[in-house]
Amino acid sequence: MTTSRDTVMDKIRAALAEDGPPVPILRDYIRRGQHDPGSDPVIDLLVDRLVDYRALVHQVTADRLPAALDEALSGMTSVVIGTGLDPIIAQACSGPGRTVTTDSDPQVLSPQELDAIDAVVTTARVAIAMSGTIILDGGAGQGRRAITLVPDRHIIILTADQIVETVAEAISLLNPTAPLTMIAGPSATSDIELERVEGVHGPRTLRVIIIG
DSSP, X not given: OOOHHHHHHHHHHHHHHHHOSOOOOOOOSOOSOSSOTTOHHHHHHHHHHHHHTTOEEEEEOXXXXXXXXXXXXXXXXEEEEOTTOOHXXXXXXXXXXXXXXXXXXXXOOOHHHXXXXXXXXXXXXXXXXXXXXXXXXXXXXXXXXXXXTSSSEEEEEEEGGGEESSHHHHHTTSOTTSOOEEEOSSOEEOTTTTOOEESSSSXXXXXXXXXX
């Protein structure tokens, strides 16, 4: 006896047969940029893209990182960081009248607790200059995705060698099963009457500190 499932599957098979064999997918996209990761042209391109997305970008030498981080956290009274953050960076997050909380130590913060925190400081896995995208994969110093979505200010610390030119270069460095978060500027939407509103789905302010 023919079931309704058989009928549906027969129609699908017939439709696929009419289409013929699969068309080969062209993979002639740019796999590697013209410039090396961390080179001046690559950094300049990333900065240009991020500024265009309304992020605030600071380029500093390693010895100037604490001062730059203190400036980026100006006016903030509470900061959350993930486990595994470089102790030097974690120490630089603290300041007069500013408390630093490590998520997952000893337990994860609730959404309500995160909502009461002013800023989050993380590192990242890689940044794509061509698209102005910064990718987090949950590695050391990055924390859970939740801590990067709730506080109103997100400060990301990148080293120059983490900045690549093309998407393909970045993808080759990623674990596809990792919890990837891709960030391109502050959270924003123009869904309502094409009016840009920031901070709807995540941090209202994004600051990026590039070391090197």
